[in-house]
Amino acid sequence: MRNIGVKVSYDGTNFNGFQSQPYGRTVQDEIEKAIKHLSGENIVIIGSGRTDAGVHAMGQVFNFHTASTIPTERWAIALNTRLPKDIVILDAWDVPEAFHSRRSAKRKTYRYTIDMAKFPDVFARAYRFHHPTKLNVEAMSEGVKHLIGTHDFTSYTSIHSTKPHHIRTVYEAYFVQEGQALHLYITGNGFLYNMVRVIMGTLLWVGQGKLKPEDMKRILEGKLRSLAGPTAMPHALTLMDVEYSEDEAPAAEVAENGADDDDE
Structure with missing residues (x-):
């Protein structure tokens, strides 16, 4: 199993927030459907935080574990062809097994x-x-x-x-x-x-x-x-952005201090 980190942007206008909800369209649901379509896996992604209904993101981060053999560098392009136009994957990279997009955020x-x-x-x-x-x-x-x-x-x-x-x-x-x-x-x-x-x-x-x-x-x-x-x-x-330590970030950007849960 690989752990993959992903940076995503979205226009929150027509979403009932990032996290899955019993009712309403969410960013998480759309991404999980795209992963299912791409790899055949039923995966629950882990978001760095829960943006509220109507809130946008230029640098939201999530991670997921996958057994797929799809090369990491291909995930962004492949997911974008299966996602609605108000969600765009910006980057995908390998992260350590223990990486958790919310708990690891700085x-x-x-x-x-x-x-x-x-x-x-x-x-x-x-x-x-x-x-x-x-x-x-x-x-x-x-x-x-x-x-x-x-x-x-x-x-x-x-x-x-x-x-x-x-x-x-x-x-x-x-x-x-x-x-x-x-x-x-x-x-x-x-x-x-x-x-x-x-x-x-x-x-x-x-x-x-x-x-x-x-x-x-x-x-x-x-x-x-x-x-x-x-x-x-x-x-x-x-x-706008979620920052991580150097060995967990898509780019070598070192940030100090720990992050707590994000519920905005």
């Missing part, structure tokens, strides 16, 4: 994008949250800095979170403006259910002047979901 990076134009960009509307009124980007940039470090993020996760604890580490978080598009990039060792979206919803309140930048810290320390802002819409969120 760092994960998400991007949330706001369209600040008066009118929405019709070609980007599926990937940006349109906010036509003025935002204080400087205040938002100052506010998000309070979340960097290791904290209990209870205030910034869904009340439906099932995790035994809400302690996570945010390595970096910053805004990048490209024309009328404002991107929040946030990297951590793992993210709780709705964590990035609740952070973004609260930062929008900072940008609107409803909260001060330092309120982000007060909310964090309060450890109550009711203190934070609304959960931002899912369609503007994209999982």
Whole structure:
């Protein structure tokens, strides 16, 4: 049996999330059907995390064990011919037997994008949250800095979170403006259910002047979901990258520190 790691991108618009669900179309189900068609095996893939319904990915990772003799370098091309157009396999590589795409992950990076134009960009509307009124980007940039470090993020996760604890580490978080598009990039060792979206919803309140930048810290320390802002819409969120140690990654990119479960 071989253990194969795979990097996949997908447009989450018409998916009910990554992970298999009793009802609705999922990325995992489509990939497993393609593997079945290709190798004849009934395989359950292991995802690096569970993106929610409507959330996109440019660098989601999964792994699976296979007895197939198909060369590793052929899996990406072969699967892409059997997958719908809103899923594209980007890479496939051999990983150690013990590799687990979720447990072995070191760092994960998400991007949330706001369209600040008066009118929405019709070609980007599926990937940006349109906010036509003025935002204080400087205040938002100052506010998000309070979340960097290791904290209990209870205030910034869904009340439906099932995790035994809400302690996570945010390595970096910053805004990048490209024309009328404002991107929040946030990297951590793992993210709780709705964590990035609740952070973004609260930062929008900072940008609107409803909260001060330092309120982000007060909310964090309060450890109550009711203190934070609304959960931002899912369609503007994209999982950008999942990083692993050098011997497990498709490229020689060494990352430090361990990752926890990702439920965004």
